[in-house]
Amino acid sequence: MIKIGWLRTFFIVIGLIIVLIGCGKGKHDASASWxxxxxxxxxxxxxxxxxxxxxxxxxSGGYTYAHELGILEMQEALALRDDQILRKTNVLDSDPxxxxxxxxxxxxxxxxxxxxxxxxYMDICEKLAGEFPHVVFAHASGYKSNxxxxxxxxxxxxxVKYLSGIAAGMKTRTGKIxxxxxxxxxxxEEGSGLNAFALGVERVNPRAKIYLRVTYSWFDPMEEVxxxxxxxxxxxxxxxxxxxxxxxxxxxxxxxxxxxxxxxDMGREAPDAVLTSAIWQWGAYYIYLVRSVIDGSFxxxxxxxxxxxxxxxxxxxxxxxxxxxxxxxxxxAREQMLTGKFNVFDGVMxxxxxxxxxxxxxxxxxxxxxxxxxxxxxxxxxP
Numbered sequence: 001m002i003k004i005g006w007l008r009t010f011f012i013v014i015g016l017i018i019v020l021i022g023c024g025k026g027k028h029d030a031s032a033s034w035x036x037x038x039x040x041x042x043x044x045x046x047x048x049x050x051x052x053x054x055x056x057x058x059x060s061g062g063y064t065y066a067h068e069l070g071i072l073e074m075q076e077a078l079a080l081r082d083d084q085i086l087r088k089t090n091v092l093d094s095d096p097x098x099x100x101x102x103x104x105x106x107x108x109x110x111x112x113x114x115x116x117x118x119x120x121y122m123d124i125c126e127k128l129a130g131e132f133p134h135v136v137f138a139h140a141s142g143y144k145s146n147x148x149x150x151x152x153x154x155x156x157x158x159x160v161k162y163l164s165g166i167a168a169g170m171k172t173r174t175g176k177i178x179x180x181x182x183x184x185x186x187x188x189e190e191g192s193g194l195n196a197f198a199l200g201v202e203r204v205n206p207r208a209k210i211y212l213r214v215t216y217s218w219f220d221p222m223e224e225v226x227x228x229x230x231x232x233x234x235x236x237x238x239x240x241x242x243x244x245x246x247x248x249x250x251x252x253x254x255x256x257x258x259x260x261x262x263x264x265d266m267g268r269e270a271p272d273a274v275l276t277s278a279i280w281q282w283g284a285y286y287i288y289l290v291r292s293v294i295d296g297s298f299x300x301x302x303x304x305x306x307x308x309x310x311x312x313x314x315x316x317x318x319x320x321x322x323x324x325x326x327x328x329x330x331x332x333a334r335e336q337m338l339t340g341k342f343n344v345f346d347g348v349m350x351x352x353x354x355x356x357x358x359x360x361x362x363x364x365x366x367x368x369x370x371x372x373x374x375x376x377x378x379x380x381x382x383p
Contacts, residue, residue, distance in 0.1 A: 070281065086111055096124060113289070156312065159307050161192075165196065165240075175209060179210050196344050213228075219245060232255045246264075346362075
């Protein structure tokens, strides 16, 4: 007969072995982790993605859905398994504790890369990058990074916003164009896009004005609806946006006017209103990022692509809706950007409070566009 004491010892030993094996699979096993300058086996790679909304819901429509399309494109291009992508959805970028919990859960599950898709995730990325040196943190927009494992990525949004302004400026009949912004002038990401849009409008319609409403949230469908309705009531007949959801375009369609979408092709949600959409194609960056981690070439040098790199573009024009000559005007401007003959923020520009920005014969640097635009162009009318 086997003694009870021996059995108890046997099961304790087995239990300890199981625990040790389990721990060996976790992120705290440094021997199996990503290390700067070294390749990482693709078959064991894990990626945590932090989304501000849920890309599967109909109300996410734009920004989060655009990122999710990029993640799926990257997964297919690099032949990653479904179980190598860990998603955290509805992580509000105004909730630091929730952001940190979501990232820590991904790391505990074995994530080698954290992809943080919203501006408000930046400070938590900075904090955790110092705590977890064997995890790569990639943050969309923002301006913070370090020398080892924390980078940021964005695009020359102003290029496509300028082009969308051309479409809006040629279409308006009232000379009043509405813009639903997510943030105020202290946010350079929003401000650079809005100002570029206004400059594009002015190129083809110098008398048009941009009427502004700010929701102070990247994603707040009800406020976006209210803002759009207020703009319609003011006589705006084209609606553009810097906020995340397609509701401004949906409201434009309900009002029988037109719109210019953002993030994804919003012509799907409002086919009778949307002239075109300025879209993100995040897959261009996500393929680059993950491949660099796999092959050991990853650096924290911030990424900034544009139309030429394929991270931003315009959707095909709704030919039955746009004004005659729109395609030609947009193509001319696009070609000028691609050849370096024109850079949107060129020369001296007047703000709506009477100041001037820029120097004749020069153009604003990408750094200034990303972090130094806290002004509105002269044709923008604040409420």
